Amino acid sequence: MEVKTKTAAEPESRLKTGADVLIQSILREGTDVIFGYPGGAVLPIYDALYRQKVRHVLTRHEQGAIHAAEGYARVSGRPGVVIATSGPGATNLVTGLMDACIDSLPLVVFTGQVATHVIGTDAFQEADVIGITVPVTKYNFQVENAADLPRKVREAFYIATTGRPGPVLVDLPKDICAAAVKQEQADTEIRLPGYRFSKEPSSEQVEKLARAIETAEKPVLLAGAGILHAKAADLVRVFAEKHHLPVVSTLLGLGSFPASHPLFLGMGGMHGTYAANMAISECDLLINIGSRFDDRLTGNLAKFAPNAAVAHVDIDPSEIGKNVRPAIPVVGDARSVLEKLLQRTGKSGEKREWLDHLGLYARTHPLSFSAGKDNEELAPQSVIRHVFRHAGEDAIVTTDVGQHQMWTAQYYPFNRPNRWVTSGGLGTMGFGFPAAIGAQIAEPEKTVVSIVGDGGFQMTLQELAVIAELNLPVKIVIMNNHALGMVRQWQEAFYSKRYAHSIPSMQPDFIRLAESYGIRGVRVATEEEARRVFPEVLRDPQPWVIDCRVKQMANVLPMVAPGKGLNEMIGV
Amino acid sequence: MKRTVHALVSGEDSALFRVTAVFSRQKLNIASLTFKRSGGTNGTSDMKIVTDVENERQARQLIGQLNKLVDVISAADISELPDCDKEKECVAPEINPGC
Structure with missing residues (x-):
């Protein structure tokens, strides 16, 4: 005999569940794929996914899901979306959240949570995900009312994708997702009085930077990933060519300026090129666009760019002066800053001597390795x-x-x-x-x-x-x-x-x-x-x-040893 | 060096934790902390925190990190204000009639 049991997953009424509203709200943001892994606390969400036929990629571990979302975000510029269950499902995301946070990747991550009435009782698969993920997210919050879901989802995507991008985690108690929700006009008005960012730079600071570029004799442009986030690679090229600026890239900035361009000196930092590191060490003006002066880039800070006036362009004001104190701070989006700089009619002289000097470094100290003979171990x-x-x-x-x-x-x-x-x-x-x-x-x-x-x-x-x-x-x-x-x-x-x-x-x-x-x-x-x-x-x-x-004992060279300055490379 | 920081925060329950987490991340001890709901419909709260920083740069860094928080509407170093004004930042006028 077939017995039909009425469960929360099969509501009798035609009312939508919180999970339905959640999925609709996620789709409203333009999401075309969700990376995730099901579990007890997210069963209502997966039931809604089943009904709404959303593209979902089932990874085999939550860490795989969040790294996949990061890869998606990095190449597309769109936010990566992740769903994981409560407890271990959520804690398995921590590495990916931190990875996305420090590399400024837009993610919106939804975690299941035990039902509201058992939160704080050490229930099965309960974890204080908000507490755990405060230091590894741009923002996180728990939804306390199913009716708030449209607004909360909108706010999550807004925070993740604006200003300096980053991961936002939304914790969803199971009862909120299972709750019946009346189909009303969704409230999607963003209410974030404390959240602000400024894309447009101060004209005064841009003017200072422009004057510094025109008068510098040995300028260098440091290209960071902020250029990629701002979709400003085309402008950086025009700007560098206009002012004859040699370009050094950070690790994450690679691709923001063409590697085959004659003005490109390579990556700077611990395993950067000799020419790139010497350019930073000898320049009189360092124009950092969209890099946060990571320690792997700077080496010993006391020896970093000792002769340079530093200009730092960053959309995140808290990055300005964190590691290197700039003479010309510019808070703004890389694209907006470059547009303003390019609007100026001034043009710099060619600085042939400086470019020739750096070219000599590049020619005399190139990256090199021995490929070996056909039948030898692979380099x-x-x-x-x-x-x-x-x-x-x-x-x-x-x-x-x-x-x-x-x-x-x-x-x-x-x-x-x-x-x-x-x-x-x-x-x-x-x-x-x-x-x-x-x-x-x-x-x-x-x-x-x-x-x-x-x-x-x-x-x-x-x-x-x-x-x-x-x-x-x-x-x-x-x-x-x-x-x-x-x-x-x-x-x-x-x-x-x-x-x-x-x-x-x-x-x-x-x-x-x-x-x-x-x-x-x-x-x-x-x-x-x-x-x-x-x-x-x-x-x-x-x-x-x-x-x-490949050869087991091969080493990455050249190298700046820990504690050394960029001009103290070994293995060049 | 002793610094007094004022932060106006949104009514989210986690704001207190988020603000104090910025101090602990920077290895800054909190000598005293006042948290007061403003009671208005916008549900904001005032926080006043006394801490010790090593130098001006660290103080600037602290304010920058606090202002970066989504729940912080504004944060400022109010150390240079007269004591009476510092109190005004965090204490309702009716219970502080002397100011």
Whole structure:
């Protein structure tokens, strides 16, 4: 006999549930995909998803969902949307929230919560998610009334995507989502009296900056990710060419200025180019647009840009003077500032002597490596060159953190904006592969290559199920040195080669692992194999795992050792 | 150096926690803290916090971080105000008739 049980998930009335209103509100913001993972506290939300047929990507871990949302946000400029359940579902998001917070990526994250009447009782799968995520979000809040959902969702998207972008977390008690809601005119009026940001810079500060540029003899433009967030890459190029400004990029700013442009000196910082770091060290005017002067960029602050007047353009006023005190602070959006600067008719002289001087540094101290002979062990830097040669300028490249990340930043010439997806500030292992999933979903026609280390890949490789399930043609290039490369490199350099737990005794057979998900895999161990394999697999419309066996003891050079100034590079 | 900070915050319950979290993140001790609901329909609250900072730069950083909070409507360093005016920032006039 069939017994029908009436449950909260099957309301008799035609009233909508809070979850229905939630999904409608999310869709109203233009959301085309949600990354998530179901669980008890979000069952009403998933029931609404089932009814409303929204595109939902089921990752195999909540961390995978949030990194995928980050990848989606980074390449599309649109907010990534995530749903996870209460307790462990929510706490599994913490790394991704912090990663998005420090790298200024717009995310709107919805977490389930136990029902309102049991909050604070240590109920099953209860966690104080608001308390836990205050330091790792731009803003977070719990919804206390289902009728508030349209407004609260609108506010969440507004905060995430305006000013300095960042992650916003919305905690949803189960009873709020299950509650019946009368279909009334939705209240979506934003009421945030304390939230403000200023896109338009002060004309006076822009004028000061313009005059400084016109009179500087040795200026340098430092291009940060703020340029990409402001969609201002086109203007930076025009501005740099107009004033003959040599350009140094931060790690996250790569692609905001074409790498092949004659004014480009490369990435600055710990593993930057000699020319870029010397330009910062010797310049008389440093124009930072959209970078937060991270310690990996500046090296020893006391020795940073010692001869320069510093101009700092940032949309976040709290960044101004946090690490480096600027002579010319400009609070505003990079695009608005550049538009104002370009409206001025003044033009700078060519500064040929300064450009020639920096050009000499670039020619005499280029990035270099030995590719080795055809049958010799593969140089990791060579893998990056092969990927670039066959994936092309329009490809999107994602990485984790560590040696493979630095080699990619050094040797992959990013000529276009929003093709580079990496974990910058937080340095998150396991970021690159799920981020590639989000990037591929945002840009289905583009080639997406995820360059990862063998260590980081093992942190989120369960997401292979997603690319198999959705047949996403992501190409996973494992820089397999059978080591936690950057840890090993630092142990070699600063701990007398005591390789404590950085060279694991075993690792899986990545090819068979890929095959177990129905994904093809290939191993590349020599130059000759790399030349043969990369053109074939990077053009194939299927996902691939390419296990590149690279030199274990290769080091990322040149380097600014901790505590040293940018002009004290080793390995140049 | 002793600094007195005033913040006008929205009525969200978590505002107190968010504000004090900025101090703890910067390793700043709170010597005293007053939190008072303004009682108006807009549900704002006044906070007055006395702390010790190392230098002016840290004080500026603190105010910048507080103003960045979504729940903070305004934050200011009121250390240079006369004591009487400092109290006005946080105490209702009727119970502070001397000012």
